Amino acid sequence: MSLMLEYIERLKKGGGPGIEAELLNLIGQYNNERGRYLFIYAAALGKRIPEVPLDQSDFYLFHDLLGKKQGIREVDVYIETPGGSGEAAEEIVKFLHNKFDSVSFLVSGEAKSAGTIMVLSGDEILMTETGSLGPIDAQMQIGRSIISAYDYTEWVDSKRKEADDKGKLNPFDATMVAQITPGELGSAINALKFAGVEKMRAEKEEQERKEAILTFLRFTREGKFAEIEESSMAYTRVKEQREDLPQEEYFYSLR
Numbered sequence: 001m002s003l004m005l006e007y008i009e010r011l012k013k014g015g016g017p018g019i020e021a022e023l024l025n026l027i028g029q030y031n032n033e034r035g036r037y038l039f040i041y042a043a044a045l046g047k048r049i050p051e052v053p054l055d056q057s058d059f060y061l062f063h064d065l066l067g068k069k070q071g072i073r074e075v076d077v078y079i080e081t082p083g084g085s086g087e088a089a090e091e092i093v094k095f096l097h098n099k100f101d102s103v104s105f106l107v108s109g110e111a112k113s114a115g116t117i118m119v120l121s122g123d124e125i126l127m128t129e130t131g132s133l134g135p136i137d138a139q140m141q142i143g144r145s146i147i148s149a150y151d152y153t154e155w156v157d158s159k160r161k162e163a164d165d166k167g168k169l170n171p172f173d174a175t176m177v178a179q180i181t182p183g184e185l186g187s188a189i190n191a192l193k194f195a196g197v198e199k200m201r202a203e204k205e206e207q208e209r210k211e212a213i214l215t216f217l218r219f220t221r222e223g224k225f226a227e228i229e230e231s232s233m234a235y236t237r238v239k240e241q242r243e244d245l246p247q248e249e250y251f252y253s254l255r
Contacts, residue, residue, distance in 0.1 A: 004040065004042040004080055004108070004109065005080070005109070007019065007023050027040070035074075036075060036102075036104070037069070037072045037074065037075045038075075038106075039062075039065070039075055039076070040078045041061075041062070041077060041079050041081070042078070042079075042080040042109075043080055043081045043082060053081070053082055053083060053084030053114075053139065054081050054083060054084030054085055054088055054089060054114050054115065055084055056085065056087070056088045058084075058088055058092065059091040059095065062092050062095060066095075066096075066099060067099070069099075072100065073101045074101060074102040074103075074104075075096065075100045075102070075104070076104045076105070076126070077104070077106065077118075077122075078105075078106040078107075078108070079106070079111045080111065081112065081114070081115035082110065082115070082146075083113025083114045083137075083139055084114045085114060086114050086138060086139070086191065089117045090117070092118060093118050096121075097121070102123045103121070103122055103123055104122050104125065105119040105122040105124075105125050105126070106126045106127075107119060107126070107127045107131035107132070107133065108127070109130065109132075110132050111132070112133070112134065113137055113139060114136075114139065115133075116134050116135075116136050117136060119133060120133075137149075137150060138192050139191065140184075140187050140188050140191050149188040149189075149191035149192050150192060153188050153189065153213075156177065156213055157213060159173055159177055159216070160212060160213055163216060163220070163225045167225070168226055169225040169226045170226065171226045171228075173226075174225055174226035174227075175226075177216075177217065177220040178217075178220050178221045178228045180217055182214055182217065185210075185214065185217065189210060
């Protein structure tokens with residue numbers, strides 16, 4: 001457990017004003033020592049909560065809490081996060097550097113993936129022996145899970161190659177592939193582009209690969225490589241009709 005999360009847990013368990021006063025006193029001592037303003041951003045690491053990873057709402061949090069601060073030219077950001085949206089991380093650091101003359105990051109726990117992107121943007125990085133960074137891996141949300149966009153596209157592409165070689169897939173893999181939408185695939189590829197992974201491939205090669213995967217998804221849904229048994233799915237894709245959106249949205253629902 002990180003030091004900051006330990007304080008939060010003690011507060012939740014009824015630690016009372018004494019624990020909060022201790023934390024505020026430590027923040028005050030830090031500000032006096034550094035001559036800067038300390039902002040603490042600590043996610044509930046170790047908790048299986050969908051909202052823990054960094055996302056666009058965190059940009060609004062930074063903006064709302066720091067946007068109206070006056071007379072502060074230098075800020076230190078204490079950060080603990082498992083990572084999340086690279087786009088949100090970019091928005092946050094742009095805001096910080098536009099708002100303040102100097103932005104430093106303090107890492108005493110985990111600042112992974114998108115958190116590492118934020119830390120590396122700092123004018124100064126302060127780390128304790130328990131602080132850790134990386135790896136920078138493009139993330140995306142599937143259902144309620146945050147997964148690696150690279151692993152996601154590589155798995156789909158490996159199943160495509162397997163289907164090309166053998167002319168079939170095992171029913172379980174076919175069922176999993178049949179649930180993938182072009183929109184999800186596009187989100188994964190866009191996440192990789194943002195992280196710079198797709199730039200390593202030639203543009204023509206990238207487009208051919210994308211088209212091949214899309215064709216593979218369509219053939220799989222049509223049952224070309226294995227019969228798709230809806231009743232065998234642990235989860236079913238349920239189409240949500242939304243008149244205010246130009247494309248279909250999907251969510252997972254237990255049978």
